[in-house]
Amino acid sequence: MKKNSAQTSTQDILHSEESLSNIINSPERIKAFFELNQAMNLNKNIEDVFDTFIKTIKDIVELQSYGIYILNEIDNEFDLRINSHLSPEVESSIKNMFEEGIIDWIIEEKNPKMIPNMTPSADECKELKNFFLIIPLIVREKTIGAIIGCANTEVEVLEKEDLDFLFLLSQSAAAILENTVLYENMNKKINELNILTQASREMSTVIGIDNLLSLVLELINKIVSSEYSFISFIDKESDSLIIKASRGLEENSLEEMDIKIGEGVSGWVAKRGEPMLIADYQNDIRFNKFKDIQPFDVKNVLSVPFLGKKDIIGVLTLYNRIGEPQFKNEDFQILTALAGQLGTSIEVVNLYETLSESYKNFIIVLANAIEARDQYTRGHIERVTKFAKSTAEEMGWEEEKIHEIEIGGILHDIGKIGVPDNILNKPGRLTDEEYEIIKTHPVIGSNMLKSMTSFDPAISYILYHHERYDGNGYPFKLKGNDIPLGGRIIAVSDSFDAMTSDRPYRKGMDPKEAISELEKNRGSQFDPDIVDAFIRLYKNGQIEKIIQEGSEYSKN
């Protein structure tokens, strides 16, 4: 085989006008050169550009199949971007050449080369001699990839001018390829950045740790899609990881997973505090003894730890990459960034929950102080709150809104602080004047709290809990849907408790009787949908359960 005798690089030659006229040395070549450039100017997609390129060079060498490989700068590996009829055998021969460093050597030389196929296993290549044509794709002296084609040819060697011509043409295709890759990478980065910004924004506003973890798994799946994923927390007592949120995993699979610290991939990550990327789990001997106990088929794994204030508090693990053959370094970087954000957000949510718990305890103390003055209504606030919460749940309210109605329930009568003791605790009937004073309590309550913006929706529930659905309530005689729904729910709950509670001048009604009263006033005093929800709760025993329960609030 004749060796390419050129000592100067093809790049140098291409910069000399004299040499260019040697390369484009025939009308066919001039035509080919212009055809290719014209095709590329037509904004065709990258597959079409290379297809035209291969057709253009067929007079020099006919490639039966080819692959366009692109250098992935993160992994420093060549990824197959376009596969034009490469058989699995030929693809694996190319893979071997990459592994043996043959292709790297040719690319470093920056000259196209024909080399014989060392592993001619492909059936289609038996008759003729099987060669690979390797053309480095170079833009501004930087290698961005390579064209690797399979040629069945009797010509074992291409003339230097031919190789130079191929290289000249490949440079135009390389420029288009670079633009396409840059554009795609930019779009991908913008998308990732959008998701990360969204993640950071949503993670900082989410309420409740469970919601946060589910949200994180959903967001991760948008960027690094995988078959299964979970977030687990270190439990020091049992020296294991407890899975708190998962995606793609069945409930029974989760029960089977007992992850001891230091064992398996996640356990190892939890112990060492270092992320781990496993491209081929089945052939990784470090995890041999755990393979049989995995409740699902594991191909590849990416696992990263996340930190609390200072220590590792948990591990985020993804199994079986979707859309890529395995997890890549890029995935690793994204996941590490998200895990950092996750650690901070968990701290914030925990802090918020502690604060919110202290806050709730504070208002319960406040509400109990009011209740203590009203000696006949012991437990009223707690029951009204529980009735209202259950009704809201029954009506499908979201967790966040249910928290608001809880605050509304606890504080609904806080304005009674402004009602004198002798009126509040009067054993007999109230005079009209006294009743007018009692009727001020929703306004007093809402005024007391109006500067506390975190109580916002709950304040309107407090203000409107004595309005009636038919417009005959107080303080504003609002009607129907003009009354905030939370106010209408508290109204039903409050009335039911008032009817069933004992007073010094009368015995409380039986709950069944009070339910008939609600039914009787369904659509007049009370919102019919709320009465229906309340009756459903009564029928399934929840109302009775609340009545029977001892006071939890007074324990605080």
Ligand SMILES: [Fe+2]
């Ligand atoms: Fe009230």
